[in-house]
Amino acid sequence: MATQYFTATSLDGYIADENNSLSWLFEVDDDGSAESNIAEFLEHVGAMCMGATTYEWIMANDPPENWAKTYGDIPCWVFTHRTLPAIPGANLRFVSGAVEPVHREMAEAAGEQHIWIIGGGELAGLFADAGLLDEIIAGVAPVTLGAGAPVLPRRIPAARMKLVEVSQMGQFAQLRYQLAH
DSSP states (O other): EEEEEEEEETTEEEEEESSOOOOOGGGOOOOTTTHHHHHHTTTTTTEEEEHHHHHHHHHHSSSSSHHHHHTTTTEEEEOOOSOOOOOOOOEEEEOOOOOHHHHHHHHHHHSSSSSEEEEEEEHHHHHHHHOOOOEEEEESSSOOOOOEESSSSSOOOOEEEEEEEEEEEEEEEEEEEEEEE
């Protein structure tokens, strides 16, 4: 089991634009390979988490019935400091506070499968700070945004990261790094 930050990023290092939108991502022609890559990744995910901004973007831009099509019954922890509506039928838990106790719950739920940190970058950074992030898998898109939400808004020294895989999916370059704790 590994805790993985699997995300897409612009070439200049942003996961969302200045308006917290991901619409730029869907403008990239990837010949369908990114979609199949995500589906393959999800086959090995036993638990996942995201921040409130990511959750709200999904709620605003994806019909609720797509949650079950995309994520099935994978338990999802949403980190938030406010009350958010639940997506009907989604296996959700709304939490706040430190990532360590939530990670223990996610690990128990995931069993032998992986934990996916969907986003945002600050949430992934909290897991990295706690020594609980094992891999960063970043699909780099051929677009620059100039500003927005950074892919990982903190310093992680090169000594902690090891590049273990590079692949191409249409117009995306996917980089996989293992993190030392």
